């Protein structure tokens with residue numbers, strides 16, 4: 001396993017958190033190369049060249065042994081909002097494809113209605129001329145009007161980037 005030591009920049013060092021038993025040695029959170037550390041989580045934000053369906057994005061994460069991101073705090077939301085560009089859309093691990101209107105994360109947990117960042121959504125749009133009768137059942141994060149308004153439901157078959165999440169490694173130093 002490779003660790004992205006170069007990502008431990010001064011900026012990250014200042015926000016470094018310690019994990020494990022710190023009585024004898026320093027242990028710090030680190031991520032694999034090409035992943036980004038924030039808090040105690042590592043995130044993989046796909047490149048613009050990789051645009052896939054929601055299921056395709058989830059499969060890409062699962063091939064790496066992880067899953068699509070679950071946004072569980074304002075800090076996490078702010079992190080992505082600051083990280084992504086104005087033009088790009090990224091799948092998050094949120095869908096109502098099982099039951100319309102019942103938004104669930106990929107681990108099966110319900111969306112906390114007190115912690116959502118929809119931008120005038122979800123609207124389950126069915127396309128112009130009803131050409132998508134299945135409606136919009138998969139969620140993306142994008143640069144909305146404000147930090148609090150940057151999620152949308154779109155067609156699961158549309159092609160976008162994706163964000164994977166996993167727990168950070170605890171690394172002895």
Ligand SMILES: [Ca+2]
Pocket residue numbers: 096097100101122124135136137138153
């Ligand atoms: Ca829907």
Ligand SMILES: [Ca+2]
Pocket residue numbers: 121122123124125136152153154
């Ligand atoms: Ca929508």
